Amino acid sequence: MQKKIICFFLLILLLAGTVTAERRVFITAETTRYLRDEVIRFEDGVEIRYEDMVVTALTGEYLGEKEELTLKENVEAVQEKNRIKSPEMWMDLEEEHIIFRGGRVESLFYFQQGEEEEELPVEMWSDTLEIWQQRGEMLAKGDVKAYYDDMDMEADEVLIEEEKDLLTATGNVYVLRDDGSWFRAEKVEYNIEDGTFVAFKMESEFELRENP
Amino acid sequence: MISWSKNKWKIIVLILLVFAIGGGIFWYFQTRDIILPIGEEEEISFHFRLAGNEVVGWSRGEMVWRIKVQTILDPERERSGEMGEKLILQDVEEGFFYREGEIFFTFTVEEAHYHTRSEDLNLFGFRMETPEGDWMETSEMVYTKTDDILRSPGKVIGKVGKTDIEAERMTVLLEEEEIIFEGGVKMIHQLEVE
Numbered sequence: 001m002q003k004k005i006i007c008f009f010l011l012i013l014l015l016a017g018t019v020t021a022e023r024r025v026f027i028t029a030e031t032t033r034y035l036r037d038e039v040i041r042f043e044d045g046v047e048i049r050y051e052d053m054v055v056t057a058l059t060g061e062y063l064g065e066k067e068e069l070t071l072k073e074n075v076e077a078v079q080e081k082n083r084i085k086s087p088e089m090w091m092d093l094e095e096e097h098i099i100f101r102g103g104r105v106e107s108l109f110y111f112q113q114g115e116e117e118e119e120l121p122v123e124m125w126s127d128t129l130e131i132w133q134q135r136g137e138m139l140a141k142g143d144v145k146a147y148y149d150d151m152d153m154e155a156d157e158v159l160i161e162e163e164k165d166l167l168t169a170t171g172n173v174y175v176l177r178d179d180g181s182w183f184r185a186e187k188v189e190y191n192i193e194d195g196t197f198v199a200f201k202m203e204s205e206f207e208l209r210e211n212p
Numbered sequence: 213m214i215s216w217s218k219n220k221w222k223i224i225v226l227i228l229l230v231f232a233i234g235g236g237i238f239w240y241f242q243t244r245d246i247i248l249p250i251g252e253e254e255e256i257s258f259h260f261r262l263a264g265n266e267v268v269g270w271s272r273g274e275m276v277w278r279i280k281v282q283t284i285l286d287p288e289r290e291r292s293g294e295m296g297e298k299l300i301l302q303d304v305e306e307g308f309f310y311r312e313g314e315i316f317f318t319f320t321v322e323e324a325h326y327h328t329r330s331e332d333l334n335l336f337g338f339r340m341e342t343p344e345g346d347w348m349e350t351s352e353m354v355y356t357k358t359d360d361i362l363r364s365p366g367k368v369i370g371k372v373g374k375t376d377i378e379a380e381r382m383t384v385l386l387e388e389e390e391i392i393f394e395g396g397v398k399m400i401h402q403l404e405v406e
Contacts, residue, residue, distance in 0.1 A: 023403045024400050024401065025400070026399070027398070028398050030394070030397065031393070031397065032394075032397045032399070034372060034392075034393075035388075040375075067403075
């Protein structure tokens with residue numbers, strides 16, 4: 001009997017680990033159209049709240065079968081102090097994968113250098129910006145320009161990995177610091193926490209001027 | 213031949229019996245109380261009343277809606293209205309809206325008004341349900357046959373898929389199978405995450 005009770009409790013514990021949690025997306029809009037095949041269209045302004053993120057746009061479309069959401073026209077996503085503006089946003093709600101696209105994407109993120117340091121903003125412009133919320137990763141692609149602390153950066157792609165505190169810029173990387181020093185490289189890894197660089201495949205015109 | 217003299221008393225008794233039964237029946241119909249399902253007798257008079265029926269709406273040769281109803285009332289005072297004759301459908305068991313021969317959604321109502329000339333419907337205390345389990349509630353829905361559209365002039369609440377929804381107005385375009393919510397639309401969508 002005792003064995004049976006222990007087995008029962010073990011089963012409950014096992015099941016508890018796989019219980020499905022529910023999360024909510026709050027949507028407000030002026031006009032909403034439910035079409036065939038679980039397609040929902042938002043018109044005349046839409047606001048979506050998901051966890052601590054608020055996204056606003058003029059129009060939107062949700063594909064129920066795929067759990068995909070596309071917002072268009074004056075898309076603005078705000079998460080605490082972080083802010084992204086874009087002509088279009090696509091989101092896979094299940095995978096928590098977001099792509100900002102459809103023109104120049106303007107973003108502002110805050111990062112902390114060291115535990116007691118003040119948070120500093122990264123301002124970035126790119127053709128697209130992908131975010132994987134669960135992985136804490138962000139990938140900016142296409143004519144990327146970024147400004148962080150005392151440096152301007154240009155690259156084909158910039159990947160920010162939040163957990164590793166790592167910013168990796170690849171393809172035609174050009175970095176210009178406020179003191180006038182600059183360098184070019186094929187790939188640059190920038191440690192956000194300690195402010196150190198690792199540059200790969202530096203080209204012959206590479207030049208670095210130290211602070212006087 | 214029947215002999216009068218032989219059956220005189222029998223014939224007199226038979227005639228009296230026929231008059232007595234006929235008089236009794238006449239007296240009963242003149243004096244009985246008419247029991248109406250809802251409302252007071254003196255408030256409304258009815259041209260006719262049917263019980264246990266189905267009312268069906270057709271458009272371009274296809275069944276658009278069907279209502280299973282216990283009581284159909286035809287109030288005389290509504291007969292001269294612009295909408296034509298109005299039938300009041302009470303004790304509605306269930307209603308159906310169809311698209312291409314299939315049930316688009318089922319509904320229940322507290323009362324329905326069917327306008328026989330325009331073939332429009334007013335559905336009061338309306339709740340619709342789809343075969344997939346979606347539902348919507350509102351105090352009144354109006355179906356107009358000319359454009360094949362259902363409109364709610366008032367607030368609607370409901371659930372579509374995993375989304376709770378609330379809006380000031382709702383329009384159902386039956387031809388396009390499209391539902392439009394307007395005015396301060398609020399939705400709460402449930403995401404399931406393991």
